[in-house]
Amino acid sequence: MQFWVIQTLNSFALGGLLFLLSSGFSLIFGLMRVPNLAHGAFFMLGAYIGVSTMGQVGGNFWLGVIGGGLGVAVLGGVLERFILRRLAGNEQGQVLVTLGFAFIIADLCLVAWGGDPIPVPAPSYVNRPLFFAGLAFPTYRFVVLGVAVAMAVVLHVVMDRTRLGAMIRAGVDDMQMARGIGIKASQLFTIVFCLGAALAGAGGVLGGPITSAYPGLDADMLPLALVVVILGGVGSLLGAFVGSFAIGFIYNFGIALFPDLAYVILFLPMVLVLVWRPQGLFGRLLR
């Protein structure tokens, strides 16, 4: 019983982390037509920056989360403004540049923070497990889940209720038309890229107490984000949400039950979706 409860909670927490990672990825891909392959590296860099920030500010966890998010957002903004902008219209070139940056970031993290995993301390008030009905629950998992759901609600409101969200949706649907009616695409690109980077960076710090910060975290997270987006559909917030939790469950239980085969199990939902609904569960066909 304890096993199933704990694993379910872990799956929710992983799903929440994946949502923070893949919602930004999905929006960037939907809007700019660029799968940002540096997104896994953003996640890892966020975790490292977060843990260093915590060291600087006396161990406040949430300042670390904000630090990680902001730091990565600035990097994302620079990457978008000064590099991707130069390659406008050459989507393949843009992807390859993000891939190049993924390698550079990962390697420089190795230089800056060394090869040993760095544990990220959770805030001290959630270190004690919650007891309910005779079962112990690791409290921090609830925190991750709560933040992810709150973030999902905020993103949903922004996308659905605000002018900015309407512009983003218009851009995802039909960029040419959106430009035609006077939406400033270049500003929108920067905003969305920074936002996606910030979500990934903050997600890295938030996941830190579970995953810790280690070299290779990027390579572990990127394929999960890709599978989420393939599953959920490009440019769809709902798709990212559903896909994240689906993959969170499949991957987490896969690791717990069949540790050797966890990656093979990931393969199955991908195959099913690609065969029956290649645009993803909630996606539209990209033109």
Add this chain to the structure above:
Amino acid sequence: MSRALASAVALAVALAVLPWILGNTFYVNLSSQILIYALFALSINLLSGYAGLTSLGQAAYFGGAAYACAWLVNRVGLDQTTAACAAVLFGTGLAALFGVLSLRASGLGFLMITLALGQIVWGVAYRWVELTGGDNGMRMGARPSPLGLDISRPMPFYYFTAIVFGIALYCLWRLARSPFGASLRGTRDQPRRMRMLGYHVWLVQWVAFVMSGFWAAVAGVLFVYYNQFVSPITLSLQQSAEVLLMSILGGAGTLAGPIVGAIVITLVKNVVSSYLDRWNTLLGVIFVVSVIFMPEGIVPGSLRLWRRFTGAGTAAPKPVAKTS
């Protein structure tokens, strides 16, 4: 035809005398390595160059075949010839399956799916310790002795690799000039028109995908013979990215381009890693710089400069815009 024959003879002579000029065992081994990577880069060039389908999972077929070969010889105890054939078949079969899945999407969706599939194969090799030895990799007992010839020493192995490379290059050259090669370029430039002309675009692309997987698998078997060892690094995203960079850097969609790219990248990698271990940073920098400043690649770029310098011919034809 005579010009092609002449350049083929020249290439064969150059490959044959190269180890005698180099002399040193280190350089002979380096040449074998370059030839293996050149074949690997030529294989991805079928997709990313001729078919215009950028794959980031090419290491799956290369490393998959390498793993299969080592596993069959080492764990199952098959003889070398059967193991090599089965390994190539495995890599090609993997490509056939992944091709069906990846070609459900086009453009960057294709790239994303190949990347995810490649990472899954990497994850299997990394995590399924019982089967693959995990991070420790797998040893390959010894190099085979084709036709009873001993190729365990660097010089004979170089010639073995060069012969396989020569055969592959000839096949790919024929393929590029064949009607199939033309229809492949057609599906890249004008998929709609090709469909209207009655070509089965999906099938053409899938066949190219499988062929690309086949040559990657051949290169993978050579690779495991060369190192007599294979580890998850062979299947990693870095590996896929490196080989894609080779084909793009040299000039995608040409035969000489991937070879030049393989020479440049392999040399830089070997030189750099003897001085410092920041190869991944440099790989990233080369990626960024070559995409921004040299989008067409070394070979087409140099040809264009050469034409302008000699004044012969007009400027290179512009690629036809996609209409889909």
